Amino acid sequence: MMEPIFLQPVFKERIWGGTALRDRFGYAIPSDHTGECWAISGHPHGQSTVLNGEYKGMGLGDLWKKHRKELFGDDQNEVFPLLTKILDANSDLSVQVHPDDEYAGIHENGELGKTECWYIIDCKPGAELVYGHHARTKAELEHMINNGEWDRLLRRVPIRPGDFLFVPSGTIHALCEGTLVLETQQSSDTTYRVYDYDRTDEKGNKRELHLDKALDVITVPHRDQDLHFEKEAHEGATITCFIRSKYFSVYKWEISGEGEFPKTAPYLLVSVIGGSGSVTVGDKSFPLKKGDHFILPNPVQSFRTEGKMEWIVSHP
Incomplete structure (x- = not known):
């Protein structure tokens, strides 16, 4: 697929x-x-x-x-x-x-x-x-x-x-x-x-x-989590890695304009939490709006984005 x-x-x-x-x-x-x-x-x-x-x-x-x-x-x-x-x-x-x-x-x-x-x-x-x-x-x-x-x-x-x-x-x-x-x-x-x-x-x-x-x-005493966010600027998006843990990695993508990206995990879970635009795989483009949710499955090796959007992206 x-x-x-x-x-x-x-x-x-x-x-x-x-x-x-x-x-x-x-x-x-x-x-x-x-x-x-x-x-x-x-x-x-x-x-x-x-x-x-x-x-x-x-x-x-x-x-x-x-x-x-x-x-x-x-x-x-x-x-x-x-x-x-x-x-x-x-x-x-x-x-x-x-x-x-x-x-x-x-x-x-x-x-x-x-x-x-x-x-x-x-x-x-x-x-x-x-x-x-x-x-x-x-x-x-x-x-x-x-x-x-x-x-x-x-x-x-x-x-x-x-x-x-x-x-x-x-x-x-x-x-x-x-x-x-x-x-x-x-x-x-x-x-x-x-x-x-x-x-x-x-x-x-x-x-x-x-x-x-x-x-x-319940964990006693409580232990705060020491988080260090990593931000990377790409053409068409700024990507912030919030966490890499045993169970999941979670990122915020701030998309502006056009960009092309390799898929860096076997599959990605994507939620559009703001804005609108599109994602293109191969020669097929899919419109996106706030509230859309999708998975980029393993066969997808790369994808292109366009628009002004905020995504929350995760993978195991």
């Missing part, structure tokens, strides 16, 4: 969701409480669907199972390894933590662990998020959780549009009200909820917490 694989997202309603996915990206969302766009997903809880070419109508997870070698090279993962989301935090998300691969494999029926990262597309003035905690020992962590000492325990950090944060498994975290984020993560849907602000649903029920498992996996 010598062309991009364009994908139809899956949308998830959430108690904390809003309308930004419609208002900012033009998506046809299911309700005014839509919190998640699973944009590039092979996970069984929400597969993206191929929109073009010979595999049109196929789910990404199924595509991986049936055509992995020809489309994705020598990747040995049993499942499509990454998941790209856009999250609309119209109100605060629960404070949560994710397990690593070993713990999830044992306790979550073989599910992958969940290391993730966030690119802040937009946020309200003065926005912040929960990232880490102040407990020095497991005993202190358990005491503070059991006694509801959330203001003492939780570490809050200010954010601005354009910020990038790496969230390894074991990190307590939560997006807060007024934040629009692109998330790149392992393909996992395992979350342990630590605190939910005592919220109730329309029936007066609080959401389930998972304190035993959370206490098993």
Whole structure:
């Protein structure tokens, strides 16, 4: 398949969701409480669907199972390894933590662990998020959780549009009200909820917490991540590498004008988060707009871009 694989997202309603996915990206969302766009997903809880070419109508997870070698090279993962989301935090998300691969494999029926990262597309003035905690020992962590000492325990950090944060498994975290984020993560849907602000649903029920498992996996003491961004200027684009980790590498492409690029990984996941333009493979050009998501598969060796766009690009 010598062309991009364009994908139809899956949308998830959430108690904390809003309308930004419609208002900012033009998506046809299911309700005014839509919190998640699973944009590039092979996970069984929400597969993206191929929109073009010979595999049109196929789910990404199924595509991986049936055509992995020809489309994705020598990747040995049993499942499509990454998941790209856009999250609309119209109100605060629960404070949560994710397990690593070993713990999830044992306790979550073989599910992958969940290391993730966030690119802040937009946020309200003065926005912040929960990232880490102040407990020095497991005993202190358990005491503070059991006694509801959330203001003492939780570490809050200010954010601005354009910020990038790496969230390894074991990190307590939560997006807060007024934040629009692109998330790149392992393909996992395992979350342990630590605190939910005592919220109730329309029936007066609080959401389930998972304190035993959370206490098993929270990293103590919290460790900040020392990130060093690498920026390269090319003809037609400036490329910033945010991170190269065990699970994924993530970049921001700021495209202006025309440029030609080799594909530097077996396959690339691309989300257009701003602007418009085109990508050309061989002699075939494909128009792009904000909100488009596609994969450049293994047979594509190089591609050309034109326009003024912002991309978030990732690969395993």
